[in-house]
Structures are given as C-alpha cells and as structure tokens.
Amino acid sequence: xNAPIARLFGVVILLFALLVVxxxxxxxxxxxxxxxxxxxxxxxxxxxxxxxxxxxxxxxxVLAKSVPAAGNTWSRSYPTGSLFSQPVGFSIAAKxxxxxxxxxxxxxxxxVQTGLSSIFGQLSPRPVGxxxxxxxxxxxQRAAQQALAGxxxxxxxxxxxxxxxxxxxxxxxxxxxxxxAKSSTTDTTFNRATQGAYAPGSTFxxxxxxxxxxxxxxxxxxxxxxxxxxxxxxxxLSNDGDKSWGPQTLTTAMTYSINTIFAxxxxxxxxxxxxxxMKRFGFYSKPPLDFPSFELNTSKPxxxxxxxxxxxxxxxxxxxxxxxxxxxxxxxLQMAMVAAAVANGGTLMTPHLIxxxxxxxxxxxxxxxxxxxxxxxxxxxxxxxxxMMEKVVEEGTGxxxxxxGISVAGKTGTAQIGANGSNLTQPAFVAFAPADHPKIAIAxxxxxxxxxxxxxxxxxxxxxVLQALLANGG
Amino acid sequence: xxxxNRELLGLIPASLLVTAGFAxxxxxRSNALSNVSLTYGALFLGLCIAAHIxxxxxxxxxxxxxxxxxxxxxxxxxxxxxxxxxxLARQQAQWFVLGLILFAATILLLRDYRKLERYRYVIVLxxxxxxxxxxxxxxxxxxxGAYLGVRxxxxxxxxxxxxxKIGLVxxxxxxxxxxxxxxxxxxxxxxxxxxxxxxxxxxxxxxxGLAMATLVxxxxxxxxxxxxxxxxxxxxxxxxxxxxVVIGLIAAAIGFWYLGTHIPHIHARVETWLHPLNxxxxxxxxxxxxxxxxxxxxAAGGMFGQGFGQAALTLxxxxxxxxxxxxxxxxxxxxxxxxxxxxxxxxxxxxxxxARGFKTAMLARDSFSTLLAAGLSAMLAxxxxxxxGGVTRVIPLTGVTLPFISYGGSSIVANLVLVALLLLVSDxxxxxx
Numbered sequence: 001x002n003a004p005i006a007r008l009f010g011v012v013i014l015l016f017a018l019l020v021v022x023x024x025x026x027x028x029x030x031x032x033x034x035x036x037x038x039x040x041x042x043x044x045x046x047x048x049x050x051x052x053x054x055x056x057x058x059x060x061x062v063l064a065k066s067v068p069a070a071g072n073t074w075s076r077s078y079p080t081g082s083l084f085s086q087p088v089g090f091s092i093a094a095k096x097x098x099x100x101x102x103x104x105x106x107x108x109x110x111x112v113q114t115g116l117s118s119i120f121g122q123l124s125p126r127p128v129g130x131x132x133x134x135x136x137x138x139x140x141q142r143a144a145q146q147a148l149a150g151x152x153x154x155x156x157x158x159x160x161x162x163x164x165x166x167x168x169x170x171x172x173x174x175x176x177x178x179x180x181a182k183s184s185t186t187d188t189t190f191n192r193a194t195q196g197a198y199a200p201g202s203t204f205x206x207x208x209x210x211x212x213x214x215x216x217x218x219x220x221x222x223x224x225x226x227x228x229x230x231x232x233x234x235x236x237l238s239n240d241g242d243k244s245w246g247p248q249t250l251t252t253a254m255t256y257s258i259n260t261i262f263a264x265x266x267x268x269x270x271x272x273x274x275x276x277x278m279k280r281f282g283f284y285s286k287p288p289l290d291f292p293s294f295e296l297n298t299s300k301p302x303x304x305x306x307x308x309x310x311x312x313x314x315x316x317x318x319x320x321x322x323x324x325x326x327x328x329x330x331x332x333l334q335m336a337m338v339a340a341a342v343a344n345g346g347t348l349m350t351p352h353l354i355x356x357x358x359x360x361x362x363x364x365x366x367x368x369x370x371x372x373x374x375x376x377x378x379x380x381x382x383x384x385x386x387x388m389m390e391k392v393v394e395e396g397t398g399x400x401x402x403x404x405g406i407s408v409a410g411k412t413g414t415a416q417i418g419a420n421g422s423n424l425t426q427p428a429f430v431a432f433a434p435a436d437h438p439k440i441a442i443a444x445x446x447x448x449x450x451x452x453x454x455x456x457x458x459x460x461x462x463x464x465v466l467q468a469l470l471a472n473g474g
Numbered sequence: 475x476x477x478x479n480r481e482l483l484g485l486i487p488a489s490l491l492v493t494a495g496f497a498x499x500x501x502x503r504s505n506a507l508s509n510v511s512l513t514y515g516a517l518f519l520g521l522c523i524a525a526h527i528x529x530x531x532x533x534x535x536x537x538x539x540x541x542x543x544x545x546x547x548x549x550x551x552x553x554x555x556x557x558x559x560x561x562l563a564r565q566q567a568q569w570f571v572l573g574l575i576l577f578a579a580t581i582l583l584l585r586d587y588r589k590l591e592r593y594r595y596v597i598v599l600x601x602x603x604x605x606x607x608x609x610x611x612x613x614x615x616x617x618x619g620a621y622l623g624v625r626x627x628x629x630x631x632x633x634x635x636x637x638x639k640i641g642l643v644x645x646x647x648x649x650x651x652x653x654x655x656x657x658x659x660x661x662x663x664x665x666x667x668x669x670x671x672x673x674x675x676x677x678x679x680x681x682x683g684l685a686m687a688t689l690v691x692x693x694x695x696x697x698x699x700x701x702x703x704x705x706x707x708x709x710x711x712x713x714x715x716x717x718x719v720v721i722g723l724i725a726a727a728i729g730f731w732y733l734g735t736h737i738p739h740i741h742a743r744v745e746t747w748l749h750p751l752n753x754x755x756x757x758x759x760x761x762x763x764x765x766x767x768x769x770x771x772x773a774a775g776g777m778f779g780q781g782f783g784q785a786a787l788t789l790x791x792x793x794x795x796x797x798x799x800x801x802x803x804x805x806x807x808x809x810x811x812x813x814x815x816x817x818x819x820x821x822x823x824x825x826x827x828x829a830r831g832f833k834t835a836m837l838a839r840d841s842f843s844t845l846l847a848a849g850l851s852a853m854l855a856x857x858x859x860x861x862x863g864g865v866t867r868v869i870p871l872t873g874v875t876l877p878f879i880s881y882g883g884s885s886i887v888a889n890l891v892l893v894a895l896l897l898l899v900s901d902x903x904x905x906x907x
Contacts, residue, residue, distance in 0.1 A: 001844050002836045004714045008707055008848065009832045012855045016825050019859065020818055022866035026772035027814040034773035039756050039766060041795070042774050045786045 047093035048073035052109040053129040055088055055101055057138045058166075058355065063088045064102065064176075076102070082173035083141055086191040087134070087165075087353060089292075090176040099179075099189060101353060103292040105132045108357045108366070130365055131358045135164035143468035144169035147461040152447035154192035155465055156332045160340035160432060160441045162370040163349030165289070166469055167442075168193045168333075194287065195297045197329040198445050201413030201454065202257040202397075203430040204324030206338055209254060209388060211277035212265050214346075214381040220251045220388055224261045232263045232319035254388040255396035257412060259323045266322020274322065275312040280376040281348065282337050284311050288350045288373055289333065299334035302327045324413055335443035337373075339430045342385050343409070343438035346377035390435050398429065400459040403466060407435040410462070412454030423451045429458035433466050440469050477538040477904075478530045484542025485526060488549050489519040495553030498782035517567075518549055525574050532581050533901035537834055540900070543827040544878060544893050548886070550820070551879030554808060557783050558800045562881050569883035573890035580894035587898045591842060594648040601641030604634035608692055635697040636875070636888035639853055640895070642701060643708070647845035650712040654841065658713050670718055693739050696864070696872030700856045702726055707852035708845055711835075740870075747870035764797045768865050771796055771803075771810040772817075779813030800881035802873050805865045820879070821862070828855045831896050837903040847899045850892050 026034065034040060051074050055064035063084045069075040076091050078084070089100015091109075098106060111129035137157075144155035148171045157167035170192040174180055180187055212218035226245030229238035239245065239259050245252075253261035266274055278284065286296045300308045301316050304327065309316045320326030333351065341348035350373040357366040377385075389409035392398040397412040410431030418424045427449050432441040442465060444458040475483075496514045522545045529536060548570060556563035584590065590597065607624045608614035614624055625631045650657075653675075660671035690698070706722045709715075734744045746762035749755055750769065755762040771785060785807055787799050799807050809817040831851025838844040857877055864871035875885035 001711050001714070001841065001848075004711045005832050005835050005844070005848050008711060008852065009829065012828055012832075012852070012859075013825065015855070015859045015863075016821055018868055019821055019862045019866060022863075022868045023772065023809060023817050023821075024814055026769050026866065027776050027809060027817075031773040031776055034769055037751060037770070039751060039753065040770045040773075041789070042770055042786055045789070045795070 044093060044096055045073075047096075047110070048075075049127065050074065050093075050110050051128045052076065052091065053111065053131040053357075053360075055105070055109070055132050055134060057084070057134060057136045057141075059138050060133075061138045063134070063136070064091075076177075078176040081175050081177065083145055083169075084136065085173040085176040085179075085189075086170040086193060087136060087168040087291075088176060089295075090179045090189075092179070099292060099295060100176075100191075101132065101134065101291070104290050105354055105357075108132050108354075111359070128360050130360070133355045133358060134353050135159070135166060135355045136168065136353065137166040137469060139471075140167040140465055140469040141169055143167075143465045144461070145171070147464035148446075152192075153445050153458075153461075154196060154332045155442065155444050155461060156193045156336040157440050157442040157465060157469060158336045158340045158351055160343035160349065160438050163340070163351045163373070164355065164370075165351050165353050166440065167465060168353070170196075191295055192445065192447070193332045194289065194291060194295055196331050196445065197297060197302075198332065198426060198428065199415035199417070200324035200328055200330045200335060201415035201426065201428055202259075202262075202324055203335055203338075203411050203413035203428050203443075203454070204322070204328060204330070205254060205257065205262050206342060206385065206389065206411050206430065207277060207281060208262050208266050208269070208274070208322040209250065209385055210281075210342070210377050210381060211269050211274050212250065213384055214277070214377040215269060215273050217269055217273075218250055218265060220249065220384050222250050223247045224250065224253065224264055226253060226258045226261045228260050230260045230263070232267070233317040237263055237320065251388045251391055254411070255391040257392075257397050262323045263319035267319045269322075271312050271314070271316070271318045274318055277376070279311065280374050281341060282334055282373065283330075287331065287333050287337065290352050290354050290368070296333075297329075297331050299330040300328075302329050324415065332443045332445045335428070335430045335445075336441055339432045339443060340441035341374075341376040342382050342389070343432035343441045344382075345379040346375060346382035348373045348376050386435055389431070393431070397453070397455040398431070398459050400455055401429065401431055401463045401466070403433060403463065403470070406433055406466075406470060408433040408466070409435040409438075410459065412459060414453045414455075417448065425449045425452055427452050427454040427457035429454045429462045431459075431462050431466070433470065440466055442466060477536070478526070478534060480538040481529065481541055482523075482526055484539060485519070485522045485545055488522060488542055488545035491546060492518045492549035492553060495550065495782065496556065499553065499557045514552075518552070521571065521574060525577065528578055528581070529897065532585075533897050535904035536897040536901040537830050537904075540827060540830045540834075540893060540896060543823055543830070544890070547820075547823055547827070547878035551804070551876075551881075553782075554804055554879065555800050555881045557811075558787065558804075558807065558881075562800055565883075566881055566886070569886050570890075572883070573887040576887055577890040577894045580891050581898060584895070584898060587846075587895060587902075588840070588842060590644050591648040591651075594645045597641045598645035601638040601645070604638040604641070605692065607634045631883075633875075633882065633884040635694060636882075636884040637891075639697070639701065639704070639857075640850070640888060640892055643704060643849035643853055644846065646705060646708050647842055647849050650708055650845055651841040654712040657718075658715065670713075670715075690733060690737070693737070694872070695733075695740055695743070695870070696860050696874035699730075699869075699872070700853065700860050700874060703856040704849055704853045707856075708849045711848045712841075712845055743870040743872070747867060750867065764803065765867060765871055767796045768803055768806040768871075769867065771806040772866070775810040775813045775817075777813050777815065779809070779811045779816055782811055785810035798873075801875060802861065802871070802880075803865060804876055804880050805862050808879075821858070824855070824858045824877075828852075834896055834900040834903060838899055839903060839907075843899045843903060847896055850896055854889070854892065 051066045054062055063080050064078050066074040067077045089102040091098040091102035109129045144167050154170040155167055158165055172188045174188040226248045228242050228244045229236040245258050283299045286298050301321050302308050317326040321328050350371045352368045354368050356364050359365045386409050389411055393401055393408045393410045398410040401408050401410050408431055413428035415426040417426050427446045429444045432438040442462050444462045446457050449457045555566050623631055623633050657670050706719050710719045733740050746765050750762035750765040756766055787796050789795050796803050828851050835844045835847035861874045861876050863869040875882050877889045
C-alpha cells in the first residue's frame with residue numbers, strides 16, 4: 001500500500017502548494033490593489049494611530065493638536081476654533097478627509113513613518129509627527145475677524161520681503177472641530193482668501209500702472225484725457241458719476257481712480273504687454289502657496305460663458321480688464337501678492353504659510369527659506385507706483401486708511417455687482433505699509449455692500465489689521 | 475543518536491520560539507522586556523520535556539520528529555493567541571495541559587491500539603452520535619448558521635466533530651482492512667471503469683451517506699469536505715484504484731453543486747467566496763466582510779509581515795475588523811504579522827508533520843495500522859487545507875480550526891489524541907520484528 005500513500009502525499013503537496021500560491025497572491029501580487037481598495041479601512045486606521053504634530057501660530061499659540069481618542073487612536077482638536085479654521089483646515093482621519101494646512105503639511109504632521117518593522121514590532125509603539133510653526137499672526141488674525149464684524153469677506157496680509165503670510169481670514173468661517181459636511185448647502189469651508197473669485201475693480205489699476213510705466217510707454221506724469229464716457233471695445237465706458245476729468249496725469253488718475261484714463265492706458269499698452277505683466281504678478285497660474293491645490297483658485301479673466309480666456313486672447317476686452325472689469329476674477333491672495341510685489345521693490349516673494357517644522361525632540365527639521373517668485377518690475381517702477389499709491393491714501397479715495405505717523409500706500413476698488421443701476425457693490429482695498437520700508441502688504445475684499453465703496457468699507461478693515469500687525473513690531 | 479534524543483533536541487527550537495514570541499509581544503505591548511516571557515518559555519519547555527520523558531518510557535521507538543513539530547505549532551499558536559487576547563492564551567494553555575493528559579492516557583490505554591478494531595461499530599455509532607449532538611435542543615448551538623458546538627451550561631463547550639473525525643478514521647481503517655481485497659477483486663468493469671462491488675462497499679456508502687446528511691443538516695460544510703476527502707484518501711490507499719477516487723469525486727462534485735445552489739447558507743458562502751469585494755455583499759449581514767478583510771489583512775502583511783502585535787484587529791469603536799481572529803482567521807493574522815514567509819513556514823511545518831504521518835503509515839506492518847496512520851495524516855492535512863484554503867480563498871470559507879494553532883479546547887485535545895495514535899502506530903512499526 002506504499003505506492004498509493006506516496007501518491008497521496010504528492011496530492012497533499014500539490015494542495016499545500018495551492019495554499020502558498022494563493023497566500024502569495026494576496027500578500028504580494030495583488031497586495032497594492034487590495035491595500036487601495038475603498039472597502040479597506042486599514043490605511044485609515046493606521047492614520048488614526050499616528051499622533052499628528054501640532055500646528056502653531058508664529059507666537060506659539062496652538063492652532064491644532066492631537067488628543068487621545070478611543071482604542072489607542074488620536075483625534076484632532078482646534079483650540080482657536082473658527083478664528084484660524086480657513087488656513088489651518090481640518091483633518092478627519094477616519095473619513096480620510098483633510099483641508100488647509102492639515103492637508104498640505106500632512107506629511108510633516110504625520111512625521112516620517114519608516115516602513116521598518118521587525119519581528120518584534122516597531123520599537124516606538126506610537127508614531128508621533130512633527131510640529132508645524134506657521135507664519136500666521138494671532139493679533140492680526142483676530143483684528144481681521146473683529147474688523148470684518150460678521151460681514152462676508154476676507155483679509156490676506158503678507159510680509160512683502162519674505163512672502164510670509166501673516167493673516168488669512170475668511171468669513172464666514174466654521175468650527176474646524178466640527179466641520180460642515182462637504183455636500184451641505186451652507187459649506188462654510190470655502191476659503192474666500194484663496195478660492196474666491198472677486199472682480200478686483202480699481203485695485204487692478206496697480207497692475208495696469210505697473211505695465212504702463214515699467215514697459216516705458218508712460219510715466220506718472222504722462223497726461224491723458226479723462227473725459228467720460230468713452231467707447232471701449234464698442235461699448236460706452238464712464239467714470240464714477242459720469243464725471244469728465246479732462247486731461248490729467250497718470251498719478252492723478254490713480255489718486256481719483258479715473259476709469260476712462262486707465263482703460264485707454266491698458267488699450268495703448270496692449271494685450272501682450274498687459275498679459276506679460278499679469279503673469280509676472282502671478283495671474284494665470286495657481287498661487288505658489290504651500291496650501292492644498294484644490295483650495296487655490298487661479299486669478300484670470302473669464303468670458304461671459306464662464307470659461308477662462310486663454311492668456312492674451314483677442315476676445316478679451318483689455319480696456320475693461322485694465323480697470324479690473326471685463327470678466328477679471330481674482331483671489332484676495334493674488335491682490336495681496338500684487339501689493340507685496342510693489343512693496344518689495346518689484347520683486348515678488350513666494351508666499352508661504354509654513355515657517356518651520358520642528359520634530360518631537362525640538363530639532364528643527366525644515367525651515368522655509370524666502371524665495372523669489374518673479375521679478376515683476378524694475379525697482380524704479382516700484383518706487384513710482386508706490387508714490388502714486390501713497391497719493392491715493394493721502395488725498396484720494398483711500399484716506400480712510402491713514403495711520404497717523406505711518407505712511408500707507410494703497411488702492412481702492414469698488415466693483416458693481418448685480419443688474420445695471422443696482423446699488424450693490426463689492427468693496428476692495430489693497431495696500432502696504434509703511435510705504436518707505438514696507439512690512440505688510442494687505443488685500444481686503446468684502447463680498448457685498450449696499451452702496452459702500454472700497455475706500456469707505458474695505459479701507460477701515462485694512463487699517464485695523466495694519467495697526468494690529470505694525471503695533472506688533474510687524 | 476537515538477530517536478528520543480533527536481526528539482529532545484527537536485524541542486529546543488519550539489521553546490526558543492515560544493520565548494522569542496512572548497518576548498516580542500511583551501516588547502510591543504509595554505515597550506519593555508518582561509521576565510514573564512521567560513517564565514512562559516520555561517513552563518512550556520517543562521511541559522514538553524515531561525511529555526518527552528513520557529514518550530521515552532512508553533514509546534521509545536516512536537517517530538522522533540512528530541512531537542517536536544506539534545510542540546512548535548502549539549507554542550506558535552499560544553503566542554498568536556496571547557497576542558490577540560491574553561486571557562484566551564491562558565485558557566488555551568490549560569487546554570494544552572488537558573490535551574497532554576489525554577495524550578498520555580491514550581498511549582497508556584491503547585498500548586495495543588489494534589484492539590480498537592473490535593469496537594469499530596461502537597466507535598462509528600458514537601462518532602455519528604457526536605455529530606448529531608449540536609442539533610439537540612438545550613445543548614446544541616449554532617454559529618454563523620452552522621451547528622458546530624455543544625454547550626453544557628456552566629461546564630464546558632466543545633465541538634464534537636473534532637473527536638468524531640478520529641472515530642470515523644478508526645472505523646474506516648478497520649472496515650477497509652477487512653474488505654479491501656474484495657473491493658479490488660470483486661470490482662465490475664462497466665464502460666471501461668471499475669466499479670466497486672456493492673455488497674462490500676454498501677456499508678461504507680451508507681455510513682458516509684449518513685455522515686454527509688448529518689453534516690448537511692448541521693450545515694458544517696468544512697467538516698463534511700474534510701471527512702469525505704479522508705474517506706477517498708483511505709479508499710485509495712486501501713485499493714490503489716484511482717477509478718474509485720474519480721467516481722467519488724464526481725459524486726461529491728454533483729453533491730456540492732446541488733448544495734451550493736439549493737441550501738441558502740451554503741449558497742451565500744459560495745457567493746462571498748466568488749465576489750468578496752462586491753460592496754453589497756461586503757456590507758450584508760453574514761456577507762463577505764470576513765473574507766474580504768482576510769484578504770486585506772494578508773495584503774497588509776506583504777512579504778515579511780508587519781511584526782508581532784502590529785496587525786489591526788479591531789475598529790476604534792471596538793467592533794471587529796477581522797472577525798474570529800483567534801479561530802477561523804488565525805492564518806490571516808499570522809500572514810498579516812509575519813508575512814508570506816511566516817505563513818509558508820507554518821504550512822511547511824504542517825507538511826513535515828503530515829510527511830512523518832505518511833512515513834509511519836508506510837513503515838507499519840499490518841493493513842489496519844497503515845490505513846489508520848494514513849487516514850489520520852490525511853485528515854490533518856485536509857483540515858489545514860480546508861481552513862487555510864478558506865482564508866486564502868482557494869475554496870469557500872468554512873469554520874474548522876487550524877490544528878494546534880487555533881484557539882479551542884476541543885481542537886487541541888482531539889488533535890493531541892490524534893498524534894498519540896500516530897505515535898502508537900509508529901512505535902509498533904519500528905519495533906524489531
């Protein structure tokens with residue numbers, strides 16, 4: 001009976017080989033597809049077991065921390081609630097959802113989890129991530145919250161010499177301890193500062209003036225006829241109150257925000273040059289912020305059908321774009337970058353929110369070094385545009401931002417929204433201060449106002465935030 | 475070196491394994507090496523040496539590798555169970571002690587195991603009776619739709635099928651010894667295939683029909699496959715007729731096809747086997763959640779595993795991520811923590827044990843001993859195949875234990891008795907003529 005026993009053993013070997021083949025199939029050959037299967041919650045569970053690092057403001061205020069939760073896991077707590085909800089975002093590991101810095105700094109906050117494990121398991125049983133120190137300023141952020149006083153809108157403030165984002169506040173915010181569901185109709189996770197699409201209105205005249213002067217076609221003293229209305233792209237364009245200003249210098253046109261002059265300047269400078277300078281300021285591409293891509297909007301002109309114009313498209317109304325209309329859509333972050341470029345002598349620094357990453361032993365793992373995003377204009381141009389913007393605050397539309405001993409350079413914007421003849425406006429203000437050695441560049445946008453102007457609604461908000469930041473030693 | 479000294483040496487790896495394993499789990503749990511791990515290792519080594527001395531006295535010529543292989547599997551199982559749930563490991567250790575007592579009792583009472591032949595019909599009736607027990611009101615209970623266990627309230631819970639499998643192998647070994655000549659010579663050729671004579675084959679068919687029917691009533695498909703496979707294996711060894719096996723397999727295929735399409739509980743198992751990642755099945759009650767998570771656990775383990783104590787078994791809310799990790803799913807936990815290499819090492823250990831069993835069958839000098847050893851070894855191999863095959867989706871998942879490793883008193887006690895029988899056969903076979 002030995003021969004059949006030997007053959008039977010052969011069958012057993014075959015059956016066991018089948019077991020080895022199938023074990024290999026799941027552990028090796030199909031492992032990655034199984035690991036990525038949407039029914040598989042193991043990766044999420046691994047995330048829950050990691051003690052993510054803290055997110056802190058520049059002054060050390062804790063904006064996000066990990067607190068122990070059931071079953072050896074951690075959950076996130078946001079001590080400052082809605083004040084920093086937009087830049088900090090939220091992380092719900094159990095759902096695999098994250099936004100803001102929680103998403104973009106995720107790999108730092110989780111720490112480097114080496115795949116090294118032995119038969120005795122990892123020696124550090126509870127993985128701990130690194131702390132992320134941001135550039136955000138608690139006083140400035142709070143001033144923005146108080147100054148907006150519940151109005152929908154946003155404030156972005158940048159240190160022009162480094163690109164450090166000091167303030168990023170968007171109202172309405174949300175409590176990131178309990179973020180609203182993504183599908184809900186009242187999704188307040190929308191970050192106006194980086195995702196908004198505002199008509200910049202006259203704040204865009206800074207870009208037009210820069211293109212005009214830096215390209216050598218105009219000087220601040222060039223005189224242009226400011227009569228109203230004029231015909232731009234076949235459609236009449238008038239000044240505020242249909243006022244005819246007669247011949248005026250470019251500086252005066254900036255001070256009193258004369259639309260007809262800037263529309264002519266933009267048309268004369270021409271589409272290619274305007275497009276070139278817009279690109280230098282960062283338009284037509286996502287802002288280079290260390291922030292999740294899905295929360296960054298590109299500033300660009302958009303056709304009436306909702307599709308963006310390709311850069312330099314012959315269909316765009318360059319005259320109206322030159323005064324911030326013609327379908328121009330910007331984020332407050334982009335306008336703060338415009339102000340920052342002028343403030344920093346024409347050199348635009350890459351904006352950033354993460355100052356440094358510190359590991360659990362207190363060692364600095366990574367520091368963000370200021371980098372140049374682009375050389376937008378010559379320093380001489382920057383100095384001339386700064387003077388023009390100072391005039392706006394000294395005697396023009398932006399007097400409401402005057403800070404006493406500190407000189408401010410700014411530009412107002414008031415976009416009409418709604419039907420023709422509607423009283424509703426979108427006030428905006430872009431500024432930097434102190435004008436002679438700028439420490440803060442700021443952009444303020446308010447969603448909706450009943451007849452208010454950039455100079456009356458947005459400028460006082462900018463003033464309050466500038467005061468808070470400059471009193472800080474800026 | 476004598477057989478017994480080889481056995482003693484073979485126990486060293488088992489003790490090292492249990493010490494290292496407990497050390498690993500302790501380090502993972504408390505980040506510190508506790509001397510409890512050494513105590514566990516020492517206690518286990520003590521038990522194994524006691525058993526070894528017992529074998530040395532009673533069965534001096536028995537196969538030297540079988541017991542160390544069993545010790546490796548049992549110690550490994552103890553570590554895995556400890557890692558899953560420490561209280562269960564203590565109970566399992568107690569069951570292991572009881573198993574060793576019954577192991578010794580079997581060897582002492584059945585010095586001449588051939589007297590079992592005299593009681594073969596009693597044994598088969600008791601075995602069939604055991605199989606029906608879980609369906610009896612009051613003491614039987616069902617798990618996942620299958621009637622597997624018997625619960626004597628306040629006393630103990632046990633799975634009769636684990637013991638019935640030994641009784642059925644003893645019966646078949648004895649019956650086939652008597653009839654194998656007739657089965658071979660009295661076969662009739664029909665359409666070129668040799669059919670066994672009905673008169674001698676009848677009782678086998680009847681008893682197996684009964685056993686199958688009982689199992690279908692109990693819905694214990696795993697044991698059913700295991701028993702039927704062992705029957706065919708023993709029939710083949712007894713007659714050396716492939717045609718009998720082929721006829722048996724065809725009959726089984728038809729039977730399982732019918733059951734798989736007509737009995738809801740079995741049909742559901744087949745569906746979850748074929749489509750474990752179907753979201754509807756995944757979320758259905760008694761759906762593919764377990765099978766799918768078995769695959770996910772193995773994928774998480776990869777080539778080398780995540781390390782002892784690293785596999786995720788529960789959800790943060792306390793729910794089971796991998797249901798039944800200490801019994802049905804223990805192979806998935808092993809693969810998760812020790813990877814493909816660890817899992818293959820476990821399978822190889824079983825294969826070596828089965829190989830020693832078949833070797834014993836070949837050495838045995840009488841037909842009953844040969845058939846008994848071959849049947850018990852085949853039963854062991856099939857049990858491993860049925861549960862590991864279920865966990866790795868070679869076949870639909872059914873609830874049988876992984877011998878010596880899974881948590882469960884009946885399983886460890888019954889399998890130690892099975893090994894005792896193999897050692898008895900081995901000792902007799904190696905005695906000088």
